[in-house]
Amino acid sequence: MAHSSTQDTVSSESVQATAGANIPPADSQARVSAFMKRIQDSICQRLEELDSEHQFLEDSWERPEGGGGRSRVVKQGNLLEQGGVNFSEIWGDRLPPSILAQRPEAAGHRFYATGTSMVLHPRNPYIPTVHLNYRYFEAGPVWWFGGGIDLTPYYPFEEDAAHFHRTLKQTCDAHHSDYYPTFKKWCDEYFYLKHRQETRGVGGIFFDYQDGRGQLYRGPAEEGPAAQYSNQIGELPTRSWEDIFAFVQDCGDAFLPSYVPIIERRRDTEYGDRQRDFQLYRRGRYVEFNLVYDRGTIFGLQTNGRTESILMSLPPLVRWEYCFEPEPDTHESKLYDVFLKPQEWADWIESSA
Amino acid sequence: MAHSSTQDTVSSESVQATAGANIPPADSQARVSAFMKRIQDSICQRLEELDSEHQFLEDSWERPEGGGGRSRVVKQGNLLEQGGVNFSEIWGDRLPPSILAQRPEAAGHRFYATGTSMVLHPRNPYIPTVHLNYRYFEAGPVWWFGGGIDLTPYYPFEEDAAHFHRTLKQTCDAHHSDYYPTFKKWCDEYFYLKHRQETRGVGGIFFDYQDGRGQLYRGPAEEGPAAQYSNQIGELPTRSWEDIFAFVQDCGDAFLPSYVPIIERRRDTEYGDRQRDFQLYRRGRYVEFNLVYDRGTIFGLQTNGRTESILMSLPPLVRWEYCFEPEPDTHESKLYDVFLKPQEWADWIESSA
Numbered sequence: 001m002a003h004s005s006t007q008d009t010v011s012s013e014s015v016q017a018t019a020g021a022n023i024p025p026a027d028s029q030a031r032v033s034a035f036m037k038r039i040q041d042s043i044c045q046r047l048e049e050l051d052s053e054h055q056f057l058e059d060s061w062e063r064p065e066g067g068g069g070r071s072r073v074v075k076q077g078n079l080l081e082q083g084g085v086n087f088s089e090i091w092g093d094r095l096p097p098s099i100l101a102q103r104p105e106a107a108g109h110r111f112y113a114t115g116t117s118m119v120l121h122p123r124n125p126y127i128p129t130v131h132l133n134y135r136y137f138e139a140g141p142v143w144w145f146g147g148g149i150d151l152t153p154y155y156p157f158e159e160d161a162a163h164f165h166r167t168l169k170q171t172c173d174a175h176h177s178d179y180y181p182t183f184k185k186w187c188d189e190y191f192y193l194k195h196r197q198e199t200r201g202v203g204g205i206f207f208d209y210q211d212g213r214g215q216l217y218r219g220p221a222e223e224g225p226a227a228q229y230s231n232q233i234g235e236l237p238t239r240s241w242e243d244i245f246a247f248v249q250d251c252g253d254a255f256l257p258s259y260v261p262i263i264e265r266r267r268d269t270e271y272g273d274r275q276r277d278f279q280l281y282r283r284g285r286y287v288e289f290n291l292v293y294d295r296g297t298i299f300g301l302q303t304n305g306r307t308e309s310i311l312m313s314l315p316p317l318v319r320w321e322y323c324f325e326p327e328p329d330t331h332e333s334k335l336y337d338v339f340l341k342p343q344e345w346a347d348w349i350e351s352s353a
Numbered sequence: 354m355a356h357s358s359t360q361d362t363v364s365s366e367s368v369q370a371t372a373g374a375n376i377p378p379a380d381s382q383a384r385v386s387a388f389m390k391r392i393q394d395s396i397c398q399r400l401e402e403l404d405s406e407h408q409f410l411e412d413s414w415e416r417p418e419g420g421g422g423r424s425r426v427v428k429q430g431n432l433l434e435q436g437g438v439n440f441s442e443i444w445g446d447r448l449p450p451s452i453l454a455q456r457p458e459a460a461g462h463r464f465y466a467t468g469t470s471m472v473l474h475p476r477n478p479y480i481p482t483v484h485l486n487y488r489y490f491e492a493g494p495v496w497w498f499g500g501g502i503d504l505t506p507y508y509p510f511e512e513d514a515a516h517f518h519r520t521l522k523q524t525c526d527a528h529h530s531d532y533y534p535t536f537k538k539w540c541d542e543y544f545y546l547k548h549r550q551e552t553r554g555v556g557g558i559f560f561d562y563q564d565g566r567g568q569l570y571r572g573p574a575e576e577g578p579a580a581q582y583s584n585q586i587g588e589l590p591t592r593s594w595e596d597i598f599a600f601v602q603d604c605g606d607a608f609l610p611s612y613v614p615i616i617e618r619r620r621d622t623e624y625g626d627r628q629r630d631f632q633l634y635r636r637g638r639y640v641e642f643n644l645v646y647d648r649g650t651i652f653g654l655q656t657n658g659r660t661e662s663i664l665m666s667l668p669p670l671v672r673w674e675y676c677f678e679p680e681p682d683t684h685e686s687k688l689y690d691v692f693l694k695p696q697e698w699a700d701w702i703e704s705s706a
Contacts, residue, residue: 287671
């Protein structure tokens with residue numbers, strides 16, 4: 001989208017005034033949406049190779065208010081019992097109030113948003129569920145990137161959690177040494193089931209409202225530990241739009257190397273009814289998180305989003321059981337005792353296991 | 354609880370000033386909680402007779418802030434794949450903000466609340482899921498009853514929906530001719546999945562904040578059709594505490610006659626994988642409603658309620674399927690086309706079927 005009209009020029013100056021020298025380039029939207037489509041393509045392609053038989057089916061959809069997307073789903077595959085990878089690019093008159101509360105400068109302006117989101121529910125209970133979402137917004141004088149990735153094991157292994165986190169840490173560290181520790185904690189905090197007092201899984205990284213201004217942490221004030229992180233992290237030099245986009249691209253490209261080795265290590269592990277039952281039971285937590293806490297899901301459902309694409313994140317088969325607790329000293333109890341609490345997985349040392 | 358202290362007398366005068374002559378009797382809490390326990394008992398006993406083999410297991414629990422309850426669950430029964438019937442009686446310093454917003458007179462006062470809630474998930478897909486909840490609150494100068502009952506069929510039959518609604522209408526009509534039409538609409542409005550544009554099932558009755566004052570409908574102002582109902586219903590003469598408690602007792606006692614005949618009519622209907630798969634898929638809607646919309650569930654989860662009792666309403670096994678739609682002109686499609694829209698089931702005439 002070229003910035004040629006008078007109004008666009010005014011808008012860019014406004015960006016400059018608000019965010020220092022950080023204005024998006026003229027082709028920002030085209031470049032980010034091309035990236036979002038590229039990671040959707042590369043992820044689906046690699047997962048199809050790994051399945052060797054089942055393919056993603058694509059639905060393209062349009063949003064009456066502006067924009068649309070392409071949803072890709074694989075159902076009942078060899079590897080994935082269900083997997084969904086969505087790309088969307090939408091625009092409209094105004095951002096929803098929940099976002100405007102965080103970015104009041106966007107009020108009264110049209111917005112543009114693009115992103116890719118993914119949830120994979122593997123068939124084998126030894127392979128963790130994984131979620132990824134990266135997104136980009138522009139609205140009047142402001143723009144920002146957000147997103148992240150997190151891993152939810154059923155039958156967990158320290159080396160898998162460590163591999164996943166180390167891959168992310170390496171990606172983050174190449175850009176700024178504060179990124180990984182900040183975004184890792186943010187992830188632990190966001191993907192937390194308060195009513196269960198459990199993390200959703202072993203976490204990963206999560207960030208929002210990254211616009212190059214000094215502070216990394218932009219969580220809502222009412223979320224307790226937010227202040228703590230902002231205090232821990234010093235003011236950074238202003239980062240450019242290019243800096244942050246480069247970081248987000250590297251995050252997107254880090255997905256396959258962070259996850260595929262775990263698939264390959266676990267996909268041939270045999271399992272029986274006990275493991276299957278436990279997997280279905282634990283999938284209930286995924287549903288509880290997505291429907292009770294996840295801002296994106298709730299927002300989408302309440303604002304006339306495409307329901308089937310939003311709820312593609314829900315597992316294909318789920319169990320609830322009143323007062324279930326794992327037997328002590330089992331692989332299942334280890335999930336609760338060790339893996340559903342925040343841990344410094346990147347620092348894990350094999351010999352200590 | 355005897356009203357003997359000076360403070361209690363003041364409190365009763367305050368009730369009188371606010372709600373006309375409508376003050377609860379001195380033994381209000383004991384009488385209502387005894388009723389709530391009695392319906393828990395009678396429901397569980399009859400369901401056990403109908404199952405003939407499986408019994409409810411009871412967990413008694415205490416709430417650190419005051420009060421407690423007894424949760425009764427049957428898992429993997431012959432009749433019920435899962436059923437939960439909860440009684441609770443709690444008290445504390447203050448009501449939560451969501452309730453105070455509706456009843457500002459309760460601010461700054463201690464509260465007392467008792468209720469019974471129930472969700473039954475039958476095994477046979479031809480028997481509908483059913484939900485019941487009745488509750489009573491006192492807080493400073495105010496008191497009120499709330500609750501209702503609603504039916505969620507998978508493979509629906511007009512005669513079942515009609516029987517259910519007629520039983521409720523008869524119960525309501527014995528107390529006031531405005532009750533059934535008002536509370537039936539309120540139920541259709543409350544148990545509605547906006548993101549699916551579906552009612553949860555064929556409805557039933559729902560009411561809240563019944564304190565004997567003139568208007569029946571006390572829905573939150575921001576819910577669209579609320580105003581409509583308040584306008585339709587004229588001001589009633591003030592009803593006494595005894596009037597409303599008598600009505601709520603009759604509602605509780607109407608459960609077995611409204612539902613047991615449906616069990617008896619459908620329990621021997623044979624079914625196969627197709628019916629089972631559809632039942633599991635439709636149970637997903639129950640989960641979506643309870644976790645996204647149900648005020649009680651969300652409030653409980655966010656305020657340190659007993660998670661296992663709150664989530665007893667979730668089905669034991671659930672399926673989601675991307676973009677599933679029933680085939681046209683099938684029993685499944687009839688559910689969507691006829692039963693998931695508000696209908697005047699009490700007026701249904703058999704010969705028209």
